[in-house]
Amino acid sequence: MRLRTLPVSVAGVILASGCAAANDTFHALPAFLCLLFAILAQIASNFANEYYDFKGGLDRKGREGPRRGVTEGDITPRAMLTATYLTLATACCIGLSLLMFGGWWLIPTGIMIAIGVIAYSTGPYPLSHHGLGEVAVILFFGLIPVCCTYILQGGEPDLKIAMAGLGLGLMIANVLIVNNYRDADDDRAVGKHTLAVILGRKAMIWLYMANATCGAALLIPWWKMLPAGAAIAIPAVYVVISVAIARGMGRLQGHRLTPLLGMTAMTILALSVALLIAVVC
Helix, strand or coil, rough: CCCCHCCCHHHHHHHHHHHHHHHHCCHHHHHHHHHHHHHHHHHHHHHHHHHHHHHHCCCCCCCCCCCEEEEEEECCHHHHHHHHHHHHHHHHHHHHHHHCCCCCHHHHHHHHHCCCHHEEEEEECHHEEEEEEEHHCCCCCCHHHHHHHHHHHHCCHHHHHHHHHHHHHHHHHHHHHHHHHHHHHHHHCCCCEEEHHHHHHHHHHHHHHHHHHHHHHHHHHHHHCCCHHHHHHHHHHHHHHHHHHHHHHCCHHHHHHHHHHHHHHHHHHHHHHHHHHHCCC
């Protein structure tokens, strides 16, 4: 399940709920269902990545990062494939329950998300193998969950919520940046062209800092709705921590980078929770 990264699914729903609360449209039930859907969709994507990278020969025993269950023989390929599609099917069932809050436009949206879960790792043009992983993250972890969660709580879609979704997507892309930065040598060896392989490690450190800064800046319309102290402190603390993590990337190698992946995810979650609390209080 890659528990270190699951906070990013939670962050999108919480951020959207904070935006909804700021406009007095927060509704707990659709928010909760969106949360379940987002977590299950990410788990299904992680399962699919384990299976299809194994089948494609892209995971090797002893590679950097967390232990790969299928590659190391802890889980059979058939069991992982079954778990992938059962988890995805459960997410789709929860997604269908959201029709009562949204409408039939959710059907094509859900289909696109389900395809994205699988297309990230396999298909005729796997996104994660061609330098498009970060773009997929911005779309499927930022724009789509934030905008959909906000709309399903009764909010009206506008430029402000789109900016929030894009901003969060940029922040969450940093989780993948750390992951691919760590795995760059292994990925290069098997012909997996992640952005870290294409641009090089130094560029990824600068991209990490740029994503964090631009992401926080895109949330300015929502920061302006908070008390002055919170409006300055929350994004400032987030950016400072993100810069410290980026600098840490330049000093560490191999498995020692893995904790930075979890720190990135938890920092994003903390920012989303802080915005929600500041709005409610």
